[in-house]
Amino acid sequence: MLNFYEDVAIGSRIDLGSWRFTSEDIIRFARQFDPQRFHLSEEGAAQTPFGRLCASGWHTACIYMKLTVARRDEAEKAARAGGTTLARLGGSPGFKDLRWIKPVYANDVIAYSTTIVDKRLSASMPEWGILSFLNDGVNQSGDKVFEFKGTVFVERRDKGA
Amino acid sequence: MLNFYEDVAIGSRIDLGSWRFTSEDIIRFARQFDPQRFHLSEEGAAQTPFGRLCASGWHTACIYMKLTVARRDEAEKAARAGGTTLARLGGSPGFKDLRWIKPVYANDVIAYSTTIVDKRLSASMPEWGILSFLNDGVNQSGDKVFEFKGTVFVERRDKGA
Numbered sequence: 001m002l003n004f005y006e007d008v009a010i011g012s013r014i015d016l017g018s019w020r021f022t023s024e025d026i027i028r029f030a031r032q033f034d035p036q037r038f039h040l041s042e043e044g045a046a047q048t049p050f051g052r053l054c055a056s057g058w059h060t061a062c063i064y065m066k067l068t069v070a071r072r073d074e075a076e077k078a079a080r081a082g083g084t085t086l087a088r089l090g091g092s093p094g095f096k097d098l099r100w101i102k103p104v105y106a107n108d109v110i111a112y113s114t115t116i117v118d119k120r121l122s123a124s125m126p127e128w129g130i131l132s133f134l135n136d137g138v139n140q141s142g143d144k145v146f147e148f149k150g151t152v153f154v155e156r157r158d159k160g161a
Numbered sequence: 162m163l164n165f166y167e168d169v170a171i172g173s174r175i176d177l178g179s180w181r182f183t184s185e186d187i188i189r190f191a192r193q194f195d196p197q198r199f200h201l202s203e204e205g206a207a208q209t210p211f212g213r214l215c216a217s218g219w220h221t222a223c224i225y226m227k228l229t230v231a232r233r234d235e236a237e238k239a240a241r242a243g244g245t246t247l248a249r250l251g252g253s254p255g256f257k258d259l260r261w262i263k264p265v266y267a268n269d270v271i272a273y274s275t276t277i278v279d280k281r282l283s284a285s286m287p288e289w290g291i292l293s294f295l296n297d298g299v300n301q302s303g304d305k306v307f308e309f310k311g312t313v314f315v316e317r318r319d320k321g322a
Contacts, residue, residue, distance in 0.1 A: 093260065094259045
């Protein structure tokens with residue numbers, strides 16, 4: 001993710017860090033974007049098949065984004081401090097196959113990571129390569145709770161000249 | 162979405178309402194979940210290919226969820242007032258092919274809708290049917306900016322007995 005196309009190895013994995021979903025965070029997110037009763041209170045959740053307060057799936061996804069941006073910002077700072085620059089990334093056109101596999105309950109700690117599963121050169125834009133990745137989130141018991149697949153454009157070191 | 166499986170016609174479309182993405186909303190969301198410079202300020206965005214302040218793609222998705230829950234809540238109130246109940250919906254296992262097609266700029270108004278594209282009975286759970294839907298968001302110029310595909314379990318009126 002943070003290197004030029006040529007430097008990225010298929011199978012490499014980037015740890016994005018962990019996040020504890022507190023009750024307060026879960027409820028604040030739900031009030032803004034997903035006010036269903038299993039996301040709003042323990043009492044409400046107890047009356048549903050979830051049984052306990054759990055995070056909106058969109059919240060789980062948004063924290064993936066938050067951690068990804070933080071990781072990238074850290075790497076940019078380190079690169080600047082070292083007098084180098086990072087490869088540019090293109091925007092994201094979207095993604096595929098997002099799965100909410102298990103609930104994320106209050107106080108669960110989710111460890112997020114990105115794994116590079118494929119790479120290829122762009123047919124139309126010689127300065128860019130395309131990385132395919134699988135992102136996931138795993139809880140403190142080792143259960144995968146979240147994943148999605150996507151692609152991102154990344155700058156080539158060799159500009160295809 | 163709001164009726165029993167038997168009552169849902171393939172091709173039917175549900176209007177979920179519209180949302181204006183103000184600068185304040187865009188920046189508040191970005192600070193929480195996606196602090197990239199094209200989502201944080203007009204000045205920062207002017208230095209990027211986006212040119213102007215635009216919403217995080219995850220923000221566009223979260224507003225879809227907000228409007229969907231509001232629509233469902235309204236329908237439940239109306240049903241209760243009329244002495245009837247709505248079909249139960251199952252949880253969402255995830256979705257496919259989310260696309261951010263065009264940027265959502267500050268003050269854009271996005272109209273969201275759900276279209277039922279297929280339906281089938283659940284092979285394993287006779288009380289439930291499965292609806293396939295395409296959700297999208299269209300801006301004030303008529304350009305589609307956002308879409309994704311998914312499925313949801315919905316209760317059958319005829320319980321498969």
